[in-house]
Amino acid sequence: MNTCPAQEELLEFLDNDLSPQDNVRIQAHVEGCARCRAELAAFRLSWQMLDKDVAPVLGPGFTDAVMSRLRQEDFPISKQLKNRLGPVLWLSLGAFMLTGILIVVGLSGRQNIEASLRPAVEPSRQEEARQALPLEAMEPENSFDELPLPEVAEPAPVMMPVPIPVAPVVLPFLAQTDSDREIIEDLDLFEKMEMVQKMELLKDIDAVEVMEEIAS
Amino acid sequence: MDPAQVDIDLMSRVAQGEESAFPQLVERHKTRVFQLAWRFLGERTEAEDVAQEVFVKIYQVRTSWQPSAKFTTWLFAITRNTCLKILERRRPMVSLDANVRSGDETFGRQLADANMPTPAEKAFKDEEAALVRAAIDGLPAQQRMAVLLSRFEEMSYDEIALQLQTTPKAVKSMLHRAKVDLKKKLRNFLCI
Numbered sequence: 001m002n003t004c005p006a007q008e009e010l011l012e013f014l015d016n017d018l019s020p021q022d023n024v025r026i027q028a029h030v031e032g033c034a035r036c037r038a039e040l041a042a043f044r045l046s047w048q049m050l051d052k053d054v055a056p057v058l059g060p061g062f063t064d065a066v067m068s069r070l071r072q073e074d075f076p077i078s079k080q081l082k083n084r085l086g087p088v089l090w091l092s093l094g095a096f097m098l099t100g101i102l103i104v105v106g107l108s109g110r111q112n113i114e115a116s117l118r119p120a121v122e123p124s125r126q127e128e129a130r131q132a133l134p135l136e137a138m139e140p141e142n143s144f145d146e147l148p149l150p151e152v153a154e155p156a157p158v159m160m161p162v163p164i165p166v167a168p169v170v171l172p173f174l175a176q177t178d179s180d181r182e183i184i185e186d187l188d189l190f191e192k193m194e195m196v197q198k199m200e201l202l203k204d205i206d207a208v209e210v211m212e213e214i215a216s
Numbered sequence: 217m218d219p220a221q222v223d224i225d226l227m228s229r230v231a232q233g234e235e236s237a238f239p240q241l242v243e244r245h246k247t248r249v250f251q252l253a254w255r256f257l258g259e260r261t262e263a264e265d266v267a268q269e270v271f272v273k274i275y276q277v278r279t280s281w282q283p284s285a286k287f288t289t290w291l292f293a294i295t296r297n298t299c300l301k302i303l304e305r306r307r308p309m310v311s312l313d314a315n316v317r318s319g320d321e322t323f324g325r326q327l328a329d330a331n332m333p334t335p336a337e338k339a340f341k342d343e344e345a346a347l348v349r350a351a352i353d354g355l356p357a358q359q360r361m362a363v364l365l366s367r368f369e370e371m372s373y374d375e376i377a378l379q380l381q382t383t384p385k386a387v388k389s390m391l392h393r394a395k396v397d398l399k400k401k402l403r404n405f406l407c408i
């Protein structure tokens with residue numbers, strides 16, 4: 001009797017994965033070798049025995065549960081963005097509103113100061129200026145900046161709308177939830193990044209407009 | 217109609233915004249997804265979570281779906297990924313010896329046995345099922361998935377390679393190692 005084939009070869013024999021010549025050789029060997037027959041049987045039976053691992057059955061409510069989760073979570077892209085960025089968006093919005101409020105408060109503070117200063121400066125010079133200048137040039141800043149201001153308590157600072165650094169916070173936040181993005185979420189992520197960038201841009205434009213409005 | 221084509225039709229309808237086609241897709245595949253997850257993870261609640269997660273993900277990305285591959289290829293790829301995430305998440309909490317599982321978990325499994333077995337038969341079956349479960353659990357994750365896809369989904373080497381992002385040759389070698397391991401662990405229960 002020739003030497004017994006390696007396990008690898010026996011497995012290839014079982015899988016019908018051998019060349020015709022090797023197949024004949026192993027077949028001939030196995031017929032004359034009880035040990036190899038037992039090995040083959042053990043491979044075959046242990047593989048079949050995996051059937052004993054009987055999986056449980058899902059409950060009847062599974063599909064409904066999936067559908068209700070989908071409805072709860074609402075999955076148009078915009079909603080997905082809202083869900084994932086919820087806290088960041090609200091923070092950004094809050095910060096932006098706060099910026100707006102501070103601008104308004106800062107400016108009204110300045111106007112109050114200016115108003116309170118009016119009687120303190122020489123009314124005759126104001127009157128002269130009013131007569132000398134056309135009406136549209138009568139901006140308070142133009143007239144008062146030239147005048148010496150008395151010492152007053154420091155006015156509330158006028159807050160400039162500093163761009164809120166959302167992007168560096170948002171992008172790693174998105175990335176860490178997407179470990180399997182190579183399969184399904186690349187596009188998704190890109191869309192969201194684009195939206196965040198657009199939002200940043202809109203916010204900046206908004207801020208500039210607000211400032212222009214206030215300045216005029 | 218060819219089942220693969222039915223899947224493509226249903227998924228196309230979902231992608232076009234027809235929400236009512238989605239429950240049909242879930243119904244068609246929920247058992248396979250759940251059972252694969254259960255066999256891989258060995259835990260019912262986690263397997264149910266995985267199954268839900270898989271269908272939610274599919275729905276989330278429905279508009280970017282392209283019918284270029286079989287729907288089930290996509291489905292199992294997402295299932296595998298979701299299972300691996302669960303494994304990663306629980307890794308620090310489990311024993312390094314994958315064979316060690318809580319008795320409740322192993323013996324609490326439902327055995328699909330329509331005939332009422334005698335207590336002795338039941339004990340034998342339970343023991344047999346527990347042994348098989350432990351043998352499957354004891355395989356490294358990648359080998360385990362290859363075994364499940366081959367044994368229960370009847371996938372070819374090529375199909376498994378696609379799922380595991382490796383070569384058919386690597387799959388063959390992975391399965392051979394797994395078969396040697398399983399034979400060794402289950403041998404005492406085999407009537408040879």
Ligand SMILES: [Zn+2]
Pocket residue numbers: 003004005029033034035036037
């Ligand atoms: Zn031999």
